[in-house]
Amino acid sequence: MVSPIGRNEVAVSLGMDVSVPAERVWALIRDFDAMPAWNASVRQSRIEDGPADRLGCRRVLVFDDGGTWTHELTGLSDADRRLQYRIVATPQPMRIPVWNYRAAIQVMADPAGRAGGDGAGCRVQWDAWFETLHPDEMQQRARQVFALGFDGLRRYFAA
Numbered sequence: 001m002v003s004p005i006g007r008n009e010v011a012v013s014l015g016m017d018v019s020v021p022a023e024r025v026w027a028l029i030r031d032f033d034a035m036p037a038w039n040a041s042v043r044q045s046r047i048e049d050g051p052a053d054r055l056g057c058r059r060v061l062v063f064d065d066g067g068t069w070t071h072e073l074t075g076l077s078d079a080d081r082r083l084q085y086r087i088v089a090t091p092q093p094m095r096i097p098v099w100n101y102r103a104a105i106q107v108m109a110d111p112a113g114r115a116g117g118d119g120a121g122c123r124v125q126w127d128a129w130f131e132t133l134h135p136d137e138m139q140q141r142a143r144q145v146f147a148l149g150f151d152g153l154r155r156y157f158a159a
Contacts (some may be wrong), residue, residue, distance in 0.1 A: 008131045009100075012142040015125040016150040020157045022109040022122035026081040028156065029105055029124070032059050032073050038156045040064070056090065065144075067091035076103070081107040087130075096137050099123040101130035124153065 018025055028034055032052040035042045044062040048070075051057065059074050068091055075084030087101040102128065110121045126146045132138040 008133060008135075009129065010132060010135045010139055011127070012139055013125070013127045013130050014143060014146040015123055016153070017110065017121060018124050018153060018157065019121040021120050022081060022107050024157070025122050025153065026078075026107040026118070027125060028153075029107060030034070030076065030078070030081075030083055032057065032071075032076075032083070032085075035061060035149075037057070039145070039154040041145045041148040042151050059085075060089075066094075067095075074102070096132065096134050096141060098130050098132045098138055101128065103128040124150065126150075 028038060030053065033045050033047045033050075034052075036045050041064045042061050043064060046060050047059045048060060049056060052059070053073075053076055055073055055076060057104045058070050060068060060070050062068050068089075069087055070089035071085040072088045073083070074086050075082065082104060083106075084102070086103070087098070088126065090098070105127075106125045108123045108125065110123055126149065128142055128146075130142075
């Protein structure tokens with residue numbers, strides 16, 4: 001789902017069912033420094049002001065297009081299996097300017113078995129909210145990063 005929520009504010013939401021227990025998927029996603037292991041759009045990650053599960057720590061990511069983005073961990077709940085972050089530094093000059101970017105990734109158990117198998121799977125939901133003067137381009141890039149992440153999760157857990 002992609003929906004504009006204000007004149008310059010945009011929301012992007014994408015979900016995926018995985019036939020892997022939620023606890024296993026959450027263990028990977030909750031590691032704020034592990035994004036290169038499961039998202040092909042991310043080439044490198046390093047943590048500043050860590051460890052990687054401390055609120056306020058930052059991960060500096062180098063993306064496939066060469067851009068370096070810095071995310072700050074703003075929420076981490078093991079009970080809800082939810083990670084929240086915001087972008088605090090972007091490449092300059094930016095190809096597609098974006099500001100006030102916030103995002104959340106949540107892993108939800110799937111007792112009904114929608115993800116296939118015996119009901120031991122889960123659903124991963126990735127949502128982002130941001131402002132931009134180029135909503136179509138930025139939505140496309142966000143969806144691309146999310147989709148590469150979901151493809152990477154499938155590959156990671158298939159191995």
